[in-house]
Amino acid sequence: MLSTDNPFRRQAERSLEPLVLTQRGEFVYLNPAALELLGAACAEQLIGTPMLDRVHHADQARLQSRVSRLTAEGESAPSFDRWLDLTGNLLPVETRIIPWTHEGAHAELFYVRNLRDRCAQGCEIFKLNEELERRVTSRTRALADTEVKLKYSLKLNESILEASASAILVYQHTGQCILANTAAERMTGGSRKQLLAQNFTQLESWFRSGLLDAATRVLSAHTSETLERQYTTSFNVTLWAEIHLSSFDIDGQRHLLLMMQDNTDKRLAEEKLARREQAFRTLTHNLPDTVLRMDRQGELLYANPAMQRLLPQPVSDQQVRNLEQTMNGGSFALLKEQARRIAKTAKATEMDMVFAAPDGHRRHFAMRIVPEPDADGLPGSVLAVGRDLTELKRAEEELRLAASVFHASAEGVMITDASGRIISTNPAFTEITGYGAAEALGRKPSMLKSEHQKADFYREMWDALLTEGQWQGELWNRRKGGQAFLEWLTINRIDDSLGNPVRYVAVFHDITELRRKDEHIEHLAFHDALTGLPNRELLLERLGHALAQSHRENKRLSVTFIDLDRFKGINDALGHDMGDNLLQQVGDRIRRCLRTTDTVARVGGDEFLVLMENLTSARDCATKAQQLLDEIARPIALPGYRLEITASMGMAFFPEDSNQPLELMKRADMAMYAAKEAGGNTYRFFRQEMLERTTRRLTLEMDLRRAISNNELELHYQPKIDLASNTVTGVEALLRWRHPTRGMQAPGEFIPLAEENALICDIGAWVIGEACRQTAIWRAQGLDLKVAINISARQLETGDLYQQLCALAHQRGIPPSSLELELTESALMKNPEGVTGLLNQFRQAGVRIAVDDFGTGYSSLAYLRRLPIDILKIDRSFVLDAIADEDDAQIIKTILALGQSLKLAVVAEGVESESQAALLKASGCDQAQGYLYAKPLPGDDIEAWLTQHTHSVTS
């Protein structure tokens, strides 16, 4: 407090300017002007209070700053401040502060100028200033905030940069590095200092790795690029890096940002995974077992080749998903379901499954289904490994089968160990030997030994078993009861994998009885049952031996073929029993004629072969042949008959004709045919021309086979005349063959050949068809001609002749009744009972039946009466000599009488002269056919002939 007598106080009391003295921030004196300014009634209100309470808070700091600088700087410059009066009103003042001393200590003297009253404008300025200050304050604060934030952001960026796992490097467009983070140091192996010293345009590592090119591209095109490669840095660190290059501009300067990520671990992990996957694939590819991989939903991801072999065609990994459809069912649905379950439970399971293979066979699998854990240890997928048990099952089945065969077999089975001790037998063993299994086990097979075989026999058996592993043959053994029996025995040696014998399996059956039968059968097999003579096989065998011997000894042998003449007719007419009897007697006669060293064999129905060895000359043979002929020709007594039969014989010689058994036989056969053609009851030696003839016959047969398809066959028609009215009653269809090189062939030249095989049936069918065609043409022309067709014996046997004829007639629109059938007497008599039904069918259809060549065969009157025939045709040979030969005339009369009594029409064939016609007419013959009237004419010529004939008849 200033004393009242203080000079300064006295002076201040008078001052109109407010004066304030402060010390240590508190008021120590205020003059009256100052008290008034501040609105204080007395000084005590303010003395001792903080001076700053009366200063606007915005100006306090500045004021304090001025005060604190006083000591050092001296009086402070005037300053605009805002003070507050005691009621809180704002006082705009200008203050000047002078350093002062009060009571020996520093104090401050404020010269205060009240600006409020000075000018209102001052107030405005003040306000403006206040506003300005407020703004400045707020701006300053905002700036301070921004600075803080900036600092924070910078710090953040720096931290991020440093904390980044990726290497970050920034380069100027010149290539100079300006920024590198810690990760960059770690990855490149260089310190930050070293990195910042680098210019990438000079880095060999950048050039080598292609980074330089990429950086150039990125900088110039202002783009970005990402590269992944194995990269060796300039500090010799090699790593798998993913490098991202991009560019940015600062202050118009282009910069390059390089961010690098070390993928080495990832790559190594990937490679490891790939190697593991490869190992998995290599394993599963080579596994004989099937391997399937499925996802958690049971969808297929992979199937190994063993599995793919079950597919109709291989599938890719992508197609494997459709496997379920491809495999058409099987246990796939079940497998899928199990996969889903295991994906949840993570528990492996095993089960049997069935899949269908492409060949349609079902294959059985033992499946093991296991979860495959993923990185988290949870089942990420499911593996199903299957072992194909199909073969095993089949083997088991076969074993079961073998076991049942073993037990059920009729063959005795005995198994021994390597030392020959019996370890197993089957029921058939007991049945054959009489020893029960218990009796046999542990003993040796020698318990069955019969003493029939010598020691050598068993030695050879063991030799074979040891060297070849098998022995087979007949063996005499003895049953438990002591009875010897013959067995057919097969022993097989069973070896282990090293080839050491471990078992011997003996399979046998009792052939004692069989052997007895065999001996009988063998005789039957090589002998003719009817005559007891050797058969063809035995003869061939003997001929083979004889040829070999004759060759060695330079000797001659002969083969004689004997065929009875007209035996067939006798056999057909008299029956088979008579025929058999006849053959037996003939066989006997031949045998008796020969030496014991000669062989006579019956080789066919009425065919015999004689083998004569050691012949000195052909003449001997001729003599023997004649003897045989004479012997056979002697009358033979049969029950109720006395017959004479002749034979034709052909002979071939070794070495002249052949040295081959079959060839010799064939040549003898050819010679026999020559004898037949010579009229029979004679013999011929083989000559080369015969072979040529046979060849010609064969060629003819081949030509004939082609004749139908080549349209070489024709039908000619010969009219039949009613002798009483001289009118035409019908025509006979006669076959002709227009051979391309031989010219027109008469049926006699080829029909017998065709009749030797089924060719006649094809030809016969063509004849019927052609005759129907021609009949239809004539009918269309108004000619109602009955057409007679020749039918061969073989056609009768086909069984469908009736249907065939009806169908062909129907096809041509003609009634079957416009046809007649001509059957030779011998064809009819071959099997009269057999053809009766067929002939009746024809008769009912209106088809008339004629017996051709009547008089030449052995017709049985009894049959003739019963057969449904309509016409008899007198054979041409009787007509030919009828005028000159009384016998023939007599035969004709007999036939005519027979015809009359059986109410059959009679047609005479081969009428060539008027005298023959007159004789026939006088004898009561109905119809005639022959050159006298017309030769067989082509179908087209018949109409003209008819016109002419009618004309000649009527004129």
Ligand SMILES: Nc1nc2c(ncn2[C@@H]2O[C@@H]3COP(=O)(O)O[C@H]4[C@@H](O)[C@H](n5cnc6c(=O)[nH]c(N)nc65)O[C@@H]4COP(=O)(O)O[C@H]3[C@H]2O)c(=O)[nH]1
């Ligand atoms: N010397 C002489 N001969 C006369 C006279 N009139 C007719 N001929 C001949 O006598 C044969 C009568 O026929 P076939 O006795 O049925 O005898 C026929 C018949 O058995 C058979 N044949 C003919 N065509 C066929 C056929 O289509 N099928 C069958 N299976 N055999 C047929 O061939 C045999 C011979 O027929 P072809 O050579 O045509 O000979 C015919 C005919 O041309 C005559 O006045 N004098």
